[in-house]
Amino acid sequence: MTTNKHNWPDKDGFFGEYGGKFVPETLMHALEELEKTYNNFKDKPEFKEQFYKDLSEFVGRPSPLYFAERLTNHYGTGSIWLKREDLNHTGAHKINNTIGQILLAKYMGKERIIAETGAGQHGVATATVAARLGLECHIYMGAEDVQRQSLNVYRMKLLGAEVHSVESGSATLKDALNEALRDWVTNVDNTYYIIGSVTGPHPYPMIVRDFNSVVGEEVVAQSKDLFNDMPNAIVACVGGGSNAMGIFYPFIDIKETRLIGVEAGGEGVETGEHAAPLNDGTPGVLHGALSYLMQNDSGQVKATKSVSAGLDYPGVGPEHSLLKDSGRAEYVAVTDKAALKAFHEVSELEGIIPALETAHAFAYLDVLMKDFDSSANIIVNVSGRGDKDINTVAEIDGIKF
């Protein structure tokens, strides 16, 4: 008898039928080398010690699980708790993964770091850890995102990184990933590629998930401490899926907790103008993995639309595809409009300006809270803070500085 425990990926990097390693031959050796390094170090006491020390002293972990009193009163039912990843150094969950991967880069003796970024949070997190170790750092970012996340572009530059604006394709996150992969193929011998979500070829979806799972592990302990129970539901936004995977992962075998991923519904899923592959996509191969993908009948990747640069991506991490098919997690979408409304509401009710990505998770509470009575505990993963989005929101609201 096999147990029903969630234990993925398999040795070839598949989560059920999803995932894998679909890359040009030039990268195969680098992926094998990375997997070997990771498997070799991940359970070593000195590695874990360094990782948790950095998370504590440099990032400021653990992040609080905070009772959102006014938001709770607003819905008039259940208790809403916020996992405060916005309080991390650099302002989002993205730093957790980069802290881990930069250690791998160091063990592998790589002197050059590259990364892609959408909202700029992963770029800032990568530039931060690279600066800390004195490593050369190149960040690829779609030209459209360079515009709408200009504050983060300047942060990366201050941290000593070189930001490459990518004009090809739709000039957003997917094209930044293409360009980062092209850089990696060219400079594979001395370069470490820090992928920023649970996407890409094996072993990345596993590595990024594991490093970011510190979030879910803390929530398990904090839930016991604060309400002496497991939560009824956890809500997280899903772009590539790293903040969601990190908080979901330790709960996958805790079946009483509903896991809910919120995708970017853009103009509305029914309009086709969105970035919600789990809601309106089909399995396909992009950026090294098989997963749900927004594509046409000829296998061409569709353009996406979202007010949030970090969610504006046509693919999603392969483990989410498995969780969708198995029914263990639920995947929904909210529109730009709903996310913007939540952005303002949470700012005014809680004194917390959430990232536009995170605002998608908050927006779904309008639907979700109807399912629960007052004894329920609901956790929202506050994946990041909204300082970076001030210009975008001001422009939408017609405000000039």
Place this chain on the structure above:
Amino acid sequence: MNRLTKKLTDLKEENKKALVAYLVAGDPDIETTVELIKLLVDSGADIIEIGVPFTDPIAEGPIIQKAHDRALANDVSLKTIYDIVNKFRDLDNETPLVLMGYLNTFLSHKKLIEENQNNAIDSILVVDIPGELNLADYGITNETINTISLISPTTKKDRIQSIAKNSSGFIYYVTLRGVTGASNLDVKEINTNIDEIKKHASVPVLAGFGIKSKEDAKLLADCSDGVIIGSSIVQMIEDDSQTKEFDRIGAYITQIKQAIS
């Protein structure tokens, strides 16, 4: 016999090197692609490699990326590509045709490849799968189409063996770390690696990526069974697509062919 296998066998017997010319299907348009293939063959190309356009071609440099975009603007899909190759087959039923593309476009058109109408296509090269795998591993089977696998400068010896075993058309040795159109050839490394591959491979080994001048072509043909030229041709197609006067491309191919003969 498969046209590609026959061509490579014939060239070997005559002690000649193969010249493979690459272009993107539907660039600048569908009609012109048929004419361009004909021109390449008439000017001395032995084998034609047809790029299947994809929105996210991660192994391509800027020149070929732009060609993919132009083809996609013409709504080119594998379906249209079969129209193109069937038109060409009416004119020429001997020159081997190879499709080179990304897994997702092939997965979306399994049936077309399994049918392989008129046996028009001889071989497929999927850029974004590990060398030891082929389309059959992804549920696409057609016994008349053979497989071309990539081996790169970073491929270690243990992998070379399993890749060599899997390749039924030829082995495509990627001559540099980088994307198509780059220019950092290291001839000494290429020599050593192709020698190593030849110890294990029963099929010919051709060299491609970064070959531009006739001097490059000669150097690499000397240590391999042939060369693949892509970005230079695609650049000329872009430059001359307004006038549609492609004589320059014909002359270029003839020059390369002479250099490697």
